[in-house]
Amino acid sequence: MRRIVALSGGIGGARFLRGLRRAAPEADITVIGNTGDDIHLFGLKVCPDLDTVMYTLGGGIHEEQGWGRAGETFAVKEELAAYGVGPEWFGLGDRDFATHIVRTQMLAAGYPLSAVTEALCRRWEPGVRLLPMTDDRVETHVLTDDGDGGRKAIHFQEYWVRLRAEVPAHAIVPVGAEQAEPAPGVLEAIGAADVVLFPPSNPVVSIGTILAVPGMREAIAGAGVPVVGLSPVIGGAPVRGMADKVLAAVGVEPTAAAVARHYGSGLLDGWLVDTVDADAVGAVEEDGIRCRAVPLLMTDLDATTDMARAALALAGEVVNP
Numbered sequence: 025m026r027r028i029v030a031l032s033g034g035i036g037g038a039r040f041l042r043g044l045r046r047a048a049p050e051a052d053i054t055v056i057g058n059t060g061d062d063i064h065l066f067g068l069k070v071c072p073d074l075d076t077v078m079y080t081l082g083g084g085i086h087e088e089q090g091w092g093r094a095g096e097t098f099a100v101k102e103e104l105a106a107y108g109v110g111p112e113w114f115g116l117g118d119r120d121f122a123t124h125i126v127r128t129q130m131l132a133a134g135y136p137l138s139a140v141t142e143a144l145c146r147r148w149e150p151g152v153r154l155l156p157m158t159d160d161r162v163e164t165h166v167l168t169d170d171g172d173g174g175r176k177a178i179h180f181q182e183y184w185v186r187l188r189a190e191v192p193a194h195a196i197v198p199v200g201a202e203q204a205e206p207a208p209g210v211l212e213a214i215g216a217a218d219v220v221l222f223p224p225s226n227p228v229v230s231i232g233t234i235l236a237v238p239g240m241r242e243a244i245a246g247a248g249v250p251v252v253g254l255s256p257v258i259g260g261a262p263v264r265g266m267a268d269k270v271l272a273a274v275g276v277e278p279t280a281a282a283v284a285r286h287y288g289s290g291l292l293d294g295w296l297v298d299t300v301d302a303d304a305v306g307a308v309e310e311d312g313i314r315c316r317a318v319p320l321l322m323t324d325l326d327a328t329t330d331m332a333r334a335a336l337a338l339a340g341e342v343v344n345p
């Protein structure tokens with residue numbers, strides 16, 4: 025499989041891509057990154073998922089945290105706080121600030137986000153082609169309670185980082201998605217792909233937001249190539265983060281089989297579940313999706329590479345049953 029397209033959110037997607045790059049060193053890998061998590065802060069455009077992929081594959085990521093830069097300092101944030109300028113709940117470091125300054129400057133000069141991302145990647149050399157899902161503004165909002173018996177929509181980062189997803193989420197809305205267009209190169213990459221992969225990213229706010237861009241789902245389903253996903257849910261709980269909270273908001277149980285059904289056999293040809301969920305294989309296959317159980321914990325690069333190999337092997341099985 026020479027041409028691989030992978031959709032990706034932040035931490036989980038980025039770590040998987042590291043394994044994929046190692047599993048398929050000769051392949052052309054195009055990554056379509058979620059931009060629904062993007063946020064404007066201090067007049068700067070921050071793209072957490074694109075940056076997480078770029079830093080992770082480029083060797084600049086804070087390994088334990090999974091987001092932000094290694095060796096980070098927070099002088100700018102402290103100085104802003106001294107002026108009473110927040111939000112303090114979002115940790116932007118000094119090194120990371122430079123990325124947002126360059127990005128914002130280029131956007132203000134008229135470059136689209138796809139061109140800006142390409143320029144930033146020239147420094148980081150991630151070894152994949154990283155494309156934002158769209159050049160248009162899409163912002164994921166979460167409908168929560170307003171405390172007065174009503175409801176209010178808040179930015180995804182406020183829900184995720186400030187509130188730690190601990191308040192009820194009634195709906196997840198990718199604001200602007202309906203009017204968005206896939207970024208240049210996205211549909212072409214899907215059309216030329218030999219396989220499309222869904223890493224173990226959040227099915228709602230990461231992969232789901234990418235699929236909400238008009239034309240994206242149709243292009244993937246109609247590409248005529250295997251589409252294989254890896255479950256981000258293991259043993260009834262998300263491996264990382266608070267994906268169960270946003271799954272509940274869209275009425276999906278936090279099980280590997282339910283996430284596969286959520287994507288559906290119209291989109292997904294193959295699905296990997298963890299070995300602890302081996303008893304879900306039958307149910308997923310009954311839904312018309314070829315399923316295998318393999319270890320899905322990204323404990324180190326070897327384990328992650330094996331996961332990527334298993335995904336590519338399953339794609340091969342779908343083509344040559």
Ligand code: FO1
Nearest residue numbers: 033034035061072075091092113114115185
């Ligand atoms: N996640 C946190 O839990 N707390 C933070 O303060 C935080 C800051 C941050 C800054 C830049 C960046 O690229 C990512 C950052 N993240 C932070 C991660 C991010 O909020 C989410 O994990 C992703 O958006 C979900 O994919």
